[in-house]
Amino acid sequence: MHAHNLILTGFRATGKTSVGRLTAARLQWAFLDTDDLLRQRLGAPIAEIVARSGWPFFREAERQLLRELAAMRHTVLATGGGAIEHLQEWRELRRGALVVWLDADAATIRQRLQDDPDSGHQRPSLTGQAVADEIEQLLERRRPLYAAGSDVRLVTANKTPAQLAEDIVQALCK
Template identity: 45%
Template sequence: MSFTVYHKKETDTTLDTSPIFPVNSIYMFIPRRKIILTGYRATGKTLVGLMLAQRLNLDFLDMDEMIEVRAGQSIHQIVAQQGWEQFRLLERDLLSELICRKDVVISTGGGAILHQDIWSLLQQTGLVVWLGADIDTICRRLAADEKSTRQRPTLTDSDIYTEVAHMLVAREPLYQKGSHLAVDTSNKTAGEIVHIIELALANDEFLRTIEASIPNDPTFY
C-alpha cells in the first residue's frame, strides 16, 4: 500500500491556529461538507471532533451521546438491561439517519464500523478519518478516564489489554477499508491531529479522490 507521511519539524513546538485555507473553497470537494471520525475507544474522536467542528464552523454530533439522549439511559444501562444487540440496533438506526446529514463533524462509536452495509453508503457522503493508536496508548488513556470506564461496558470478559488487542485485530481491517484518511494519535495532541486533517483538506489531489466518491485505501499520516 502506498501512503504519505507528514513529519512535524522538531523546532515547531506551537500549533498555528490561524486558518490555512479558505474554508468555503474546500468544501466543493467534500460531499455534503461532512467529516466522519472513526476508530477505537480513547483515540480522541470526541475532542478532535469538537475542535475540528469549531475550526471549520460545522455542527458537531457525538453518536454515543445521541443514543443515550434518545434512550434516556447511559450506554452501560442499555447494555446491562437489554444487551449489546439492542445497543447495536439503536446505533444502526442512528447511523442510517446520518447518511443524509451535512455541514457536520460526526464522532462515531468504535463499533459503528461493524454496520458495513450502511457504512459503505456513509463513506460516499463525506470524508472518513480513522483515528488510531497503539494498544499501550489506548489502555493508558482508558485507565486514566474513570468516567468513560464507568459509562462504557466492556465488550468481553477479558482484562482490558487482552480485550483491546482482540478488538483491534478484528476491527482494524474494517477501519482501514472504511476510511479515506488515517491518523496515528499515539504521540500527538488533539491540536496536532486537527492540523493534520486540515493539511489533508488543503490538498487538492487528495480531495479529488473524495469527490469521486470511490472508496480508496486510506492515506496515512
C-alpha cells in the same frame, strides 16, 4: 477532497470526540457524537443500556442512527468504535464524506482508558472480559475494517487533539 461531512472512526480512547469538537470549531461545522446521541435517545449511559438490554439492542439502535445520519451536511461526526462494523450503513454514511481513522496502539489505548475517570460507565466491556484485556482482540478484528472504511489514517500517540485537528483540516482542504 471537497467533502460535505467529516467522519471520525477508530477504537475507544483514540480521541474521536475531543478531536472532532476542535475540528468542527475550526471548520465552523456542526459536531455530533453518535454515543452522545444514543445516550440521549435511549435515556441512559451506554453501560446501563448494555447491561439492561444487551449489545445486540445497542448495536441495532446504533445501526438505525447511522442510517438517519447519512443525510447530514457540514457535520463532523465522531462515531462509536464499533460503528464501522455496520458495513451497509457505513457505505451510505461515507458518501461525500472524508473518513478519518484515528489509530492508536493497544498500550496507548489502555493508558488513556486508565487515565479517564469516566471510562468505566461510558465504555463497557464488549466481550465480557475486563476492558483492558479485550483491546488487542478487538483491535485485531476491527483494524481491517477501519483501514477499508477510511480515507485517511492518523496515528494519535504523541499528538495533541489540536495537532490532529490541524492534520484533518489540511486533509480536508486537499
